[in-house]
Amino acid sequence: MNLISIERRQYKVMTDSQIQIAAELEVALHFDASTEIASRIHFLVEYARAAAANSLVLGISGGVDSTVAARLCQLAVEQLRSSGMPIRFIAMRLPYAVQADQADAQRALAFIQPDEVLLINIKAPADAMLEQLKTAGLRFNDQWHEDFVLGNIKARQRMIAQYAIAGATGGLVVGTDHAAEAVMGFFTKFGDGGFDVSPLSGLTKRRVRALALALGADEHLARKVPTADLESMRPLHPDEAALGVNYDAIDNFLEGKDVDPAAEKIILETFRRTAHKRALPAAPAFPRAA
Ligand SMILES: Nc1ncnc2c1ncn2[C@@H]1O[C@H](COP(=O)(O)OP(=O)(O)OC[C@H]2O[C@@H]([n+]3cccc(C(=O)O)c3)[C@H](O)[C@@H]2O)[C@@H](O)[C@H]1O
């Protein structure tokens, strides 16, 4: 069988929804880790040059997404500096008190080798906001509800810290969103969903892990269990438990492979429900003057 017929056969089993969503999220049919690394560094280099940015800024959690995005940033700024542009990569540690997997964040920093590391503890400002909301009269259904609301405040507090540093240094905030999170709307709107450049766009989770390994990260970082780690009542709660479907199924869906019908149903329902998170703010459509 030649290459063309293999490709056609793979494409043929994709459902209409798979084709439409993979196209919307720009998931490539083919993947080669070293080509992806080169093109994503090239993107960061060209964008930062055109924007005349003095810095790239990104939070480092110890998870594989920020590990990969950060290493791409560091390699991009090194390339820019070698061509005479003064730009640095600022890695931000943004724990809420002491994070349970802080050793992994240190391990990630050792791998990334960022120009600069800034540590901001987000507990005090996040707690202060929650307290003010409660003082103003906000009531929660139960402790889980309160913890969930605080979780999104934490994600937005991290966004505030990153934009403060980017604003003060003439830099750009880097995001870690990729297709496997985007399809599920699994991010906090204007929290970790708020950024200027998105070097992992279009990748599935297994492709992010492949980039990690190709960049030289160790197996522990590359294979780490994904966690938003936003809930104080459930530290390191795995994304897959929260999503109700595993990343293998999400990746298979996006890469046009066979997916269990129950998993596909969850993915499609979640994709539709979270459309607003991938869109510009809703606005009235006024008829245009002729
Ligand atoms: N139809 C609609 N049209 C326009 N806007 C709409 C809307 N429905 C809700 N909204 C707005 O969207 C808000 C809800 O969205 P949002 O605030 O994001 O909150 P929400 O989607 O409820 O929660 C965020 C989810 O993402 C997860 N997360 C967050 C951060 C990082 C990660 C990770 O993977 O590491 C995961 C987190 O665990 C949680 O499950 C509403 O409060 C409302 O303001």
Ligand SMILES: Nc1ncnc2c1ncn2[C@@H]1O[C@H](COP(=O)(O)OP(=O)(O)OP(=O)(O)O)[C@@H](O)[C@H]1O
């Ligand atoms: N404790 C933290 N310190 C600094 N940045 C954080 C922290 N927690 C989350 N972030 C930022 O929010 C982003 C979104 O979190 P997310 O959990 O999706 O990614 P990750 O932790 O890098 O990888 P994974 O999804 O595999 O856990 C991170 O990539 C990182 O930039």
Ligand SMILES: [Mg+2]
């Ligand atoms: Mg994480």
